Amino acid sequence: MDEWNLPWTGGCRCGTLRFEIIAPPMLTMACHCTGCQKMSASAFSLTMAIPDSGFSVTAGEPVIGGLHDARLHHRHCDHCKSWVFTEIEPGMGFVNVRPSMLDDFAWFTPWIESYTNEALPWAKTDAVHSFAEFPAMEDYGALVAEFAEKGPRPGR
Template sequence: MRQPNLPAGGSCRCFATTFEILVTPLITLACHCLDCQRMSASAFSLTAIIPADGFRVVEGMPVARPLPGSPRHHYFCPSCMTWMYTKIGGADARVNVRPTLCYDSSWVEPFAETMTRDKLTWAETPAVHTYEAFPSPAEFEELLAKFSDWSAFG
């Protein structure tokens, strides 16, 4: 995987809300869950997980629209409603950014894919690791270490 040129800037569809990724992602993922299929109107969503202090909104004020009872807080541009990033309950130290919103998204490649039990039969990714559900916390920590090695030499 190529590394993004940092800071990696990006925006929503209407350019009213912009952001910067300031550090190398912790990992990149493709999620095939039904929620991501519906949110992205596609076969899966792509995510770059970034330490919270390595991500900042430059312009605009994204609005959170969590589903009742859900630990996932999805943030959207208030003007065009582009899904920009997600924060998950107790994981406030990380931000799940939609990396294809970066002005240069040529570096984006999923290292792992999750929720393949919901995967559309024709959907394919180049992911190195595949999980039928979400990885356990221990598996996820192992994935982070493997991604670091993979992205440094990929």
């Protein structure tokens, strides 16, 4: 665990909503889908899957923003409207946290990228694995195991 330099702290742009991470990410990702492009106002969104037990909001009260969907709950700061994390229903054991909300995220690199079939032609990442859409559910176990062994770390 020492290689992860945990715990990590982070928060929204204005600092009203704060969180803490005490468990390493299961996977880091970039999504090129047009929905993420619109939500992030960028060419892709970045995320890291953090085990539910390793993530907690420490200040502020997140609100649902972005897509108001029964399955995806995009959590935002009610004051500055920053997209901070996403929860999926039914729960899958993790929270998707926007790495740019960490106080120190310079180490972040996406391990996989998804929806490259919707990527802008100039939008490239250094992801090790690329998928036209999402990986097949049966592929995630191997991707998570490989990330645990070889994925980017703070200071690495």
